[in-house]
Amino acid sequence: MNLSRIFILRPVATSLFMAAILLAGAVAYRQLPVSALPQVDYPTIQVLTFYPGASPDVMASSVTAPLERQFGQVPGLNQMTSTSSFGSSMITLQFALDLNIDVAEQEVQAAINAASTYLPRDLPNPPIYSKTNPADAPILTLALTSKTLPLSKVLDLAETRLAHKVSQLPGVGLVSISGGQKPAVRIQTNPTALASYGVGLEDLRAAVAQANVNQAKGNFDGARQAYTIGANDQLMSSEDYRPLIIAYRNGAPVRLSDVAAVIDDAENVKQAAWMNTAPAVILNIQRQPGTNIIGVVDRIEKLLPQLKASMPSSVQVSVLTDRTTTIRASVKDVQFELMLT
CATH class of the missing domain: 3.30.2090.10 (Multidrug efflux transporter AcrB TolC docking domain; DN and DC subdomains)
Known part of the structure; x- marks a missing residue:
């Protein structure tokens, strides 16, 4: 049986069928999700410990090492990295993809409890852990700088005038501020x-x-x-x-x-964020899961002129990083390939 004969004998039906395929493809193209990484719940947990006044060597020996010994016994752990700096310790735990993140969280809490007897007695607070996802990296980073206003005032403006408005936009999941001095x-x-x-x-x-x-x-x-x-x-x-x-x-x-x-x-004169050579307050903007990353960034950039107008003239708002730059280039390549085929 010749398959093409069916379409040759029915030209009207063939034309309607091709039009239906074209229409379905156009609708499906509009519904395609756009993101830098696939929507996967990576079982990754980050543990932070603060010990004011301790040098990196003291943090590594008295805080990071006891925690690492306990975390090394957690089942399903694939990779563990740590960083010990002045007064703080950060340990990142990456588990197998088939492991439930909630189960991994319980295992981490049990390991922290077991290591508590080996940690310094004058530790202000116990280690803090949180679930992290590489796909939840900030999609847009804004920097606020000023040559006349102190960072504490710039931080107040960022919290009251900028972060509040941006977080209300559709698709924006979290707006975090760093670099400000309280x-x-x-x-x-x-x-x-x-x-x-x-x-x-x-x-x-x-x-x-x-x-x-x-x-x-x-x-x-x-x-x-x-x-x-x-x-x-x-x-x-x-x-x-x-x-x-x-x-x-x-x-x-x-x-x-x-x-x-x-x-x-x-509160801490040694804590600050920098944009090139100028101290700045940094706004990291994350999107909600499943939303179109390009659409979210476009809505933020459309709102930026209005936000800049509400700020004092001595405060400059700049785009520090934009993850959609490479994503837009990839989308253009896909559109070009679709037109060719």
């Missing part, structure tokens, strides 16, 4: 003044901690009414700290300003 009050003690008043650093620390608390104050109970004591003892600026009384000597109060210089500063 405001803080820095107390720079004068050892000579402390020695003259007979005040130690521990006495100073205890007095400051005791005067700066935010906890329940209690309440008054009456026969017909009850009153809650609403008082906040938290100190917010350097001006509030300076008159703080830390001790009494010869019946006279010793104030914090007598033994230290109190200034408004950043």
Whole structure:
């Protein structure tokens, strides 16, 4: 039986059939997902541990090594990489693809509990773990820079004016901010003044901690009414700290300003992100699973002029990285091949 004879004898049906195939292909092309990586739930877990003041050698020997020994016994582990830096340790665990990520998460939690006895006793917080997916890498990275405003102010503008608007766009899953410096009050003690008043650093620390608390104050109970004591003892600026009384000597109060210089500063002056040679606040934008990555980036770029207009003129918003550059080139190649065939 000659298959082509059927189509030759029925030219109208053949034309309609070809038109249906062309229409179905056009509809299917519009529904094709566009992404840099396939939508796969990679069983990868990242464990972070912070130990302020510890050198990389101390982090590697006292934190990273005990955790690695316990993680090495977890079944289904394919690869383990670690990085020990000043005050922090990061361990990335990659499991077999056929392993359920929830099961791997439970195994990691059990390994952290087993390693807790070998970790430093003065560790501020236990290790933190989170599920990561290479396919969830940021699709667009924005950088906010300013030559006149401090990074703490730029961070506030990024959180209130930029991140909130971008996260409301369809297809945007997560907007994370890095590189900003949170405001803080820095107390720079004068050892000579402390020695003259007979005040130690521990006495100073205890007095400051005791005067700066935010906890329940209690309440008054009456026969017909009850009153809650609403008082906040938290100190917010350097001006509030300076008159703080830390001790009494010869019946006279010793104030914090007598033994230290109190200034408004950043919480961590060594933490910052950079765009080329300028300090910047970085916005990493991730998409929702299954959404068209090119469509999401196009909506963000369409909103950018409006967001830039709402920012002060001294703040510059720039596109640092765009993952759709290579994806757009791949899509154009596919379109060209489709036209040829």
